[in-house]
Amino acid sequence: MDPDSNSQDGSVGPPEEPVEESPPSLPPGLSDREAIELLWQYRAQRRQSSPELPETVTRLISPDGSLLYLVGTAHFSDSSKKDVATTIRAVQPDVVVVELCQYRVSMLKMDESTLLKEAKEINLEKVQQAIKQNGLMSGLMQILLLKVSAHITEQLGMAPGGEFREAFKEAGRVPFCKFHLGDRPIPVTFKRAIAALSLWQKARLAWGLCFLSDPISKEDVEKCKQKDLLEQTMSEMIGEFPALHQTIVAERDIYLTHTLRQATRCVEAPPDAQKVPAVVVGVVGMGHVPGIEKNWDQHLNVSEIMSVAPPSQFSWVLHTVVKGVVLGMLGYACYRAGGTLVGVLLSSDVVQSAVDNLRPRCTQVS
Numbered sequence: 001m002d003p004d005s006n007s008q009d010g011s012v013g014p015p016e017e018p019v020e021e022s023p024p025s026l027p028p029g030l031s032d033r034e035a036i037e038l039l040w041q042y043r044a045q046r047r048q049s050s051p052e053l054p055e056t057v058t059r060l061i062s063p064d065g066s067l068l069y070l071v072g073t074a075h076f077s078d079s080s081k082k083d084v085a086t087t088i089r090a091v092q093p094d095v096v097v098v099e100l101c102q103y104r105v106s107m108l109k110m111d112e113s114t115l116l117k118e119a120k121e122i123n124l125e126k127v128q129q130a131i132k133q134n135g136l137m138s139g140l141m142q143i144l145l146l147k148v149s150a151h152i153t154e155q156l157g158m159a160p161g162g163e164f165r166e167a168f169k170e171a172g173r174v175p176f177c178k179f180h181l182g183d184r185p186i187p188v189t190f191k192r193a194i195a196a197l198s199l200w201q202k203a204r205l206a207w208g209l210c211f212l213s214d215p216i217s218k219e220d221v222e223k224c225k226q227k228d229l230l231e232q233t234m235s236e237m238i239g240e241f242p243a244l245h246q247t248i249v250a251e252r253d254i255y256l257t258h259t260l261r262q263a264t265r266c267v268e269a270p271p272d273a274q275k276v277p278a279v280v281v282g283v284v285g286m287g288h289v290p291g292i293e294k295n296w297d298q299h300l301n302v303s304e305i306m307s308v309a310p311p312s313q314f315s316w317v318l319h320t321v322v323k324g325v326v327l328g329m330l331g332y333a334c335y336r337a338g339g340t341l342v343g344v345l346l347s348s349d350v351v352q353s354a355v356d357n358l359r360p361r362c363t364q365v366s
Contacts, residue, residue, distance in 0.1 A: 039175040051090035054083040065277040066264035072286035081166040088170040096171040097182040099284040182259040196243035253291025
């Protein structure tokens with residue numbers, strides 16, 4: 001795609017930090033129709049036709065004339081939060097799309113201190129939840145990637161996703177603005193990533209993630225405006241595994257492009273519901289911007305990147321061995337504690353569920 005024909009960068013240099021404004025109070029006695037028309041006019045008056053935007057913003061145009069302002073961000077950056085707020089306040093969008101899926105949406109409503117604490121603590125409960133949600137191997141991979149994020153969080157004292165929370169907050173101040181989640185579900189990404197690696201590659205990647213310890217400064221984050229810090233850290237870790245880069249970055253570029261293009265469909269304008277081109281703000285990691293630009297005018301096969309292969313025989317064997325070890329440890333603990341505790345534990349939902357899961361497999365083997 002020729003970037004000059006279908007996209008253009010915003011003006012270089014962010015303006016001064018914008019001042020928060022709220023929608024006006026509506027006069028009493030207005031009908032619903034009149035109130036909608038008044039708010040629509042208010043937003044139209046505030047929308048800038050040729051806004052001066054930060055250099056991290058790329059403009060793309062859809063075939064029907066809708067505009068996408070794509071904000072490339074660093075996930076641990078105060079500057080990126082300001083870029084997002086500046087863009088949304090200037091263009092007054094119909095839709096805001098962020099690089100999140102439903103499995104990570106909770107970070108939008110959590111306060112910074114809670115998120116900071118959550119990001120630093122990787123406990124047994126989080127491990128169990130990740131394995132339950134994604135399966136054994138994909139769950140362990142998610143925990144290792146969380147460790148990378150936690151390492152950056154600890155180094156910077158800053159919780160991830162601030163630009164997404166800023167986008168959520170600013171979208172709520174724009175009349176008629178919808179808020180969409182644009183990323184591929186994280187279980188699909190992890191399962192496809194794991195399936196793309198050999199056993200030896202999985203072990204090498206896990207080893208590198210486990211021993212990540214390089215110091216990071218806030219200056220390093222701002223230097224990564226051309227490539228997000230988290231994604232750069234991951235690219236360095238997965239540089240030896242092209243298949244992993246394909247599933248974690250390139251495939252998500254395709255999915256994000258698909259959801260952004262859906263968001264740029266024409267919208268209905270009051271009072272006659274006439275279709276007009278939409279204005280959309282997309283908030284994604286800087287590392288995804290080139291891929292989205294590349295895919296913008298291409299035919300995309302989204303169903304292909306949403307399929308997940310069934311678990312391998314090795315995964316099933318490992319899953320069964322882990323469960324067997326856990327049950328064996330439980331049994332030994334019960335033996336040491338006495339017969340009464342044995343009965344209580346054997347009747348618990350956790351043990352019964354584990355036994356039930358193993359029973360069909362054992363029947364098949366026999």
